Amino acid sequence: MADVPGPLSAFVVGEIRRARGASGMTQEAFGRAAGFSASHVSAVEGTTRALTIDFIKGADRALHNGGLFERLATKFGAPSWFLPWLDAEREATQLRYFEPTLIPGLLQVEHYARTVLRTVENLTDDEVEQRVEGRMSRQAILTGERRPQFVAVLDEAAIRRTGDGLGGIMAEQVAHLITMAELPHVHVHVIPIASGLHIGLSGPFALARSGEGVWVGHLENQLGGDVVDKDDEVATLQARWESVRNEALPRRQSIDLLKEVESHHGPQ
Known part of the structure; x- marks a missing residue:
């Protein structure tokens, strides 16, 4: 997510990873629910692949949290339309x-x-x-x-x-x-x-x-x-x-x- 400051992007990735772990979902199961491969999830969580709005929306869907991560990124990063x-x-x-x-x-x-x-x-x-x-x-x-x-x-x-x-x-x-x-x-x-x-x-x-x-x-x-x-x-x-x-x-x-x-x- 290019317009979110690095520390915030790292924070969002960390929170997604922790929420996934707390829900008991493997990277493969999380990826299926979010619409991404397990390797993609691993790369994002390992910070070797950029965090995108599509991934954030997929994480919100997989975790059934009512769009929490998208709101967080929008509030402190860039407007959702951008x-x-x-x-x-x-x-x-x-x-x-x-x-x-x-x-x-x-x-x-x-x-x-x-x-x-x-x-x-x-x-x-x-x-x-x-x-x-x-x-x-x-x-x-x-x-x-x-x-x-x-x-x-x-x-x-x-x-x-x-x-x-x-x-x-x-x-x-x-x-x-x-x-x-x-x-x-x-x-x-x-x-x-x-x-x-x-x-x-x-x-x-x-x-x-x-x-x-x-x-x-x-x-x-x-x-x-x-x-x-x-x-x-x-x-x-x-x-x-x-x-x-x-x-x-x-x-x-x-x-x-x-x-x-x-x-x-x-x-x-």
Whole structure:
């Protein structure tokens, strides 16, 4: 579960293992009830395989606990609507993100992420910090051994945002974008403001391609988000991706623009 902080993920796995033992279920019996093989259960309990929302839901079913573990993961990790996308993101061989107003979470620095999350008024300080920690740990997919090809398209407005106390944070954020954009498997493209109106201004979206070649999409809105897996809907997102990608500057020109923007950001 990529967006749950490591200690919480380990805690949930430990609690599932203890609950399974207390119920007298072997890994094989538990796996049958949860919908997983005994080897899969063993790998999750041994922390050699990632904890996923599907496994958590299966554990809740097997243990008849009324969804306790899913509520726990949702409360302290990530919103329940986001967890299926995190599974797709973690397993992807290719990732494509379009963001018209913000920096994608996988490319955010800690100070920027914290500032963004603090705009959500119903989050407590502890919940903000838990989500910041989760977002930072989630970024490991870009630096791990099995790195996906990552392509992000941003609108220039997202990197030029200013405001009280934001200058220093944006300078740090844009510097990080430049560092990431120069990695061979990371491509950052910027749509210049001069491009005017384009289809991407309707909202952010993301696409993930699995190792089996299956594409899924993700859409966020003010109330949550949705994983998109129907062929016609994925095709629509892919067409929109081509549109926004065609509006963006090439990779090297985008990095040059990021460097120009970095030079104008500073403490305010």
